[in-house]
Amino acid sequence: MTSSGEDTPSGDDAETLDVESLAATRRDEAMDSDQRRLLVFAGDRDAGIDAAFDVVRGADVPDDEVTFVTTREGFRFDRVEPRQASRLLGTTRTIVVLDAHEDFSANTLGRVAGAVDGGGLLVLLTPPPDEWVARRDSFDERLAVPPFTTADVSDRFRGRLVSTLRDHPGIALVDLDTGTVERDGAYRQGITFDTSLPTVPRERRFPRRGYEDCLTADQADALEALEALAEPGNAVVVEADRGRGKSSAAGLAAGSLAAEGRDVVVTAPGRRNAAEVFVRTERLLRELDLYDTGSADEFDLSSSRGGRVRYVPPTEAGAAAADADALVVDEAAALPVRLLTSFLDAPSVAFCTTVRGYEGAGRGFAVRFRDRLDDSDHEVTDVRLDDPIRYAAGDPVESWTFRALLLDARPPVAQLITEATPHNVEYRTLTPDELLADEHLMREAFGLLVLAHYRTEPDDLARLLDAPNLTLRALTYEDRIVSVALLAREGNLDAETRRHMYDGGRIRGNMLPDVFTSQLRDEDAGVPVGYRVMRIATHHVVRSSGLGSHLLSAIRDEFDGDVDYLGVGFGATPELLSFWRENDYGTVHLSTTRNDTSGEYSALMLLPLSPAGHTLHDRHAAWFVQRIGDVLGDALSDLDPDVARAALASVGHSSEGGPGDADDEPLLSDYEWRVVVGASYGPGLYTTAPGAFRRLALAHLTSPERVSLSDREERLLVRKVLQTHPWSAVADELDFHSTAQCMRALGDAYEPLVDEYGGEVAHDERERYQ
Ligand SMILES: CC(=O)SCCNC(=O)CCNC(=O)[C@H](O)C(C)(C)COP(=O)(O)OP(=O)(O)OC[C@H]1O[C@@H](n2cnc3c(N)ncnc32)[C@H](O)[C@@H]1OP(=O)(O)O
Ligand SMILES: Nc1ncnc2c1ncn2[C@@H]1O[C@H](COP(=O)(O)OP(=O)(O)OP(=O)(O)O)[C@@H](O)[C@H]1O
Known part of the structure; x- marks a missing residue:
């Protein structure tokens, strides 16, 4: 590492506006250091766009190396809609102009900033800062989840963003309305890193x-x-x-x-x-x-x-x-x-x-x-x-985006929290104001959410700070975050909103009421109010020590008596389903399409807290059991059998009695029992009455503790009886020597089920074969 200069303080005194020469100076500085610079033009939008043209001229950059990210049309430059900003990922541009007057989001900023080449300029066009912070735009509308309105959305994210623009090095800030340069953004890097040069390996295969x-x-x-x-x-x-x-x-x-x-x-x-x-x-x-x-x-x-x-x-x-x-x-x-x-x-x-x-x-x-x-x-x-190529180390635009969007947020280092247990941690509410006041805490909380989840993005930081429906809970050990849960308030929707959803209209947020209403045809599902656990994560070094469960039980204690239910929707894996089941959440739905990102089917689970929550849970658990047999034979015929087993084992867990018990109808008719007994204890065939086998399989899989079947036997029930895969495929997948052996194994698996669930008729029939 060598020192190659010193930071130049930004121009505190307002200067008269000459955008071209400001751009030329920053561009020279950027080229000398192979870093980038950020120029911010705050004020009227048309004036901002004019200034951006002046920047291109002053910086003397060819038109084809410039991209405008804006909703406006009619430029001679490459233009990208802000919502299409991911087009810039992996590309290299000399100047990117980001017009934040319309359709600005944290995600857009994150996507475009990395595309600017060393020696290049990022140009940000914003409304006057105070106005930008205070105004409610399309992004805020997305955060206003019913029953909340944009008036409930706060302005912390943009407030923080603007304050970083005012003090981060390498950023020029121009007030277009007054024609003054508030900061000239002059920055001579204090440190350069010596990048070691490539060598050709002696032993190599490539040229x-x-x-x-x-x-x-x-x-x-x-x-x-x-x-x-x-x-x-x-x-x-x-x-x-x-x-x-x-x-x-x-x-x-x-x-x-x-x-x-x-x-x-x-x-x-x-x-x-x-x-x-x-x-x-x-x-x-x-x-x-x-x-x-x-x-x-x-x-x-x-x-x-x-x-x-x-x-x-x-x-x-x-x-x-x-x-x-x-x-x-x-x-x-x-x-x-x-x-x-x-x-x-x-x-x-x-x-x-x-x-x-x-x-x-x-x-x-x-x-x-x-x-x-x-x-x-x-x-x-x-x-x-590690060595940067597109731009040199110490690049102020990279450090600004990392800071403004928390791109480099990290959970606490492992050594500090290895001793954490459910007995020595503190349960805490982390309000957005506390997070803003304690950058360290915010970075740890956000860093944990990012590391543990496949879907966290910069917009989530804005949501965390400003969305009225979200709230954060954490476990801390010596003030370090070890486990964190992000909760979203849902429900309490008025009749009109519920009817709109029932008629197929989309509403923001409210994932559980939305699925219950529009897909599962329950117009009253949006009445009760609950908290959905949107994300939960435990620091990887202290996982499986009961902290996640401790956090969920503290959340339950806090909200008991306040809301009707707690709920969750997630990409279903057997491990996660069992985690939620251990914490008393019961399965009420499995989605019939795979999640685009995780490739998994989602499971929805509920933990009722009030009588209204119990009613909601119990009717959905019952409907789920009624339909799941058919769904597994149809849209979910490729669901992993272990996910199916775990989802079914978690049904009705938190209701009074199981769904099987709630049903007064006999499980099978006398005739069906004779068929099932014939196929298990005697010479009969499964194919005579698959429906009877299916009902018995479901009764077992939703209460697997009643009869001890092996993992392979349960997989057989799922794959053959519920998902109706061909014998040969099932035999192959479950490692049976032949289909005949697989068929016999199915018969054997039904014997203890007949013993447990069969009544007099079944047991009399069984006697004939013994
Ligand atoms: C809406 C959602 O957020 S769902 C997604 C949940 N979050 C994630 O997947 C992020 C990564 N995972 C994690 O952070 C943690 O594993 C959590 C939050 C799921 C569980 O936190 P922990 O503090 O480990 O929970 P806790 O110790 O109380 O319970 C652990 C149990 O959960 C189950 N479990 C959940 N996920 C897993 C997994 N990926 N691997 C193994 N076991 C798991 C196991 O049954 C485990 O019990 P075991 O240790 O006896 O095998
Ligand atoms: N060996 C090389 N020779 C010439 N130019 C290079 C070389 N390696 C990288 N570059 C240039 O450096 C820039 C960044 O390189 P590249 O796109 O490969 O990085 P990356 O890590 O894939 O970036 P991103 O994450 O944005 O996709 C590009 O402009 C590329 O042309």
């Missing part, structure tokens, strides 16, 4: 030229790790913050493989996101004199040795790569887990993923996919790039 094309030692190390792609059965995970050159490393690897005559498939959320991969591949093939046809612009290149590198959209990439030699996945963090899993069909695969840029689309990769990858047949190699 020397590929290594010579690397810009940092980190990138060369990544390329060396990517050599594993040449052999089937390998997976390489390349992790880095934004702009560290991971796409380029992947491009050099793809080019090296094509140079050997290999067929490489490249995928990314959109073609544009993979542009850098192809630029590097084309350049390398040309340098090696092995270029044959295609171009980076066509996202398809071939080498004179018969190799090929081509882009395939994510939905088709797994299948395409199964017949290719290797798959490169860029921006993997932005892809759903279901697709990531499909990529394991490729002989070898590289996943390039952004670590702290959760602006991409959350942490599905790390939170939900990483375990599956480790359990797969692929040998996994990890490599990490």
Whole structure:
């Protein structure tokens, strides 16, 4: 590390406005340091857009290196709608103008800021700061979840954002209404980091030229790790913050493989996101004199040795790569887990993923996919790039976005909290004002939510600070956060809103009332009021020590007598279902479509707290049991049998008695009992009356403690009897030697069920075979 100058204090004295020269100076400074600078123009929108044009002129940047992110149309520059800002992920621009006057969100800011090149400028157009903070815009409307209105939405997020604009280094702040430069943003970096230079490994498979094309030692190390792609059965995970050159490393690897005559498939959320991969591949093939046809612009290149590198959209990439030699996945963090899993069909695969840029689309990769990858047949190699390439270390725009959006928020370091137990922690409400006043606390709480969840994004910070329906609870150990839960208030909806939902209209928030009303046809479901646990996370070093359960029980004690129920909806796994069941939440629904991001089916569970909550819970639990047999034979026929078992085992857990007991109807008719007994104890056939077998299977799976069946027997009930998979497939999946053996095992599994659930007729029938 060397010192190369000192911070220049920002211009406190107001200066007369000359946007072009301000832009020229900041641009020179940015180019000298290979960092970026932020110019903020606050005031009238048209004046802001004029100023942005002046910036482009003053900075002397060609039009085709400029992107305007705005709802306005009619510019000569590349234009991106704020809601489409993810188009900029993985791309490199010299100037990005973000017009925050309309459709501004924290997510948009997070997505665009990383695209600005070293030496470039980020330009932010805002209303006058105080007005911006106070006004209610389309983002606030999204936070105003019924029955709340925009008047209930607070202004903390933008207030905090504006205060960072006023004091963070490297930011120029111009008041367009008065024509004054409040801060000139002059900033000479105090520190530079010596980046070590790349070297060519002595033992290598890829061409020397590929290594010579690397810009940092980190990138060369990544390329060396990517050599594993040449052999089937390998997976390489390349992790880095934004702009560290991971796409380029992947491009050099793809080019090296094509140079050997290999067929490489490249995928990314959109073609544009993979542009850098192809630029590097084309350049390398040309340098090696092995270029044959295609171009980076066509996202398809071939080498004179018969190799090929081509882009395939994510939905088709797994299948395409199964017949290719290797798959490169860029921006993997932005892809759903279901697709990531499909990529394991490729002989070898590289996943390039952004670590702290959760602006991409959350942490599905790390939170939900990483375990599956480790359990797969692929040998996994990890490599990490730290040295920045797109812009130099110490970049003030990066440190500002990290700070303003908490992109680098982290839970407390492990050593500080290893001693935490349910007996020595404190249950606390963390109000938004407390969080704002204690940056440290806010970073730990948010950092834990980000690390543990696949869906946390910058907008969630704004929600946490401003949304009237959200509230945060935590367990702290010596003032460090060890477990945290984000709660959303739902229900208490008026008749008109409920009718609107019942008629198919969408309302914001209110996930549980919404599903109960619109999908499950219960117009009264929005009357009771409850808290939905939107997120819960325990620090990974103290998981499984009862803290999550302790937090849920403290929440229950706090809200008992205040609301009608507590609820939750989450991507269902057997472990999570059992966690919620242990905490007395009962299953009332399984969604019939998979979640886009996690690839899992969602489970909804309720814990009633009042008579109205009990009524709501009990009718939905009963309806769930009535319909689930048919649903498992239809839309949920591919549901993991262990998820089905765990979901069914959790039904009715918190109601008085089980759903089976609530039903006075006999489980099976006398005739059906004779068929079931015949098929278990005697020579009869399951196929004669599958409905009878299904009802008995459901009775068992919703009260599995009554009869002890093995895991395999229960899976058999789910796969064959409830999901009606063909015998051969079930036999195969559950490792039976033959379908005949599988059929016999089903009969055997029903014997103890006949013993437990059968009445006189069943037991008399059984006597005949004994
Ligand atoms: C709406 C939602 O937020 S649902 C998503 C829940 N959150 C997450 O998945 C984030 C990552 N996971 C976590 O932070 C934690 O595992 C939590 C919050 C699920 C549980 O917190 P903990 O403090 O570990 O809970 P606690 O110790 O009371 O109970 C642990 C039990 O939960 C179950 N469990 C839940 N998730 C898992 C899991 N991924 N792996 C293993 N067991 C799990 C187990 O039954 C476990 O019991 P065991 O340790 O005896 O095997
Ligand atoms: N070896 C290289 N040679 C030339 N330019 C490079 C090289 N490596 C990286 N770059 C340039 O640095 C910038 C960042 O590189 P790249 O896009 O590969 O990084 P990244 O980590 O994938 O970034 P992001 O997370 O934004 O996708 C790009 O402009 C790219 O062209």
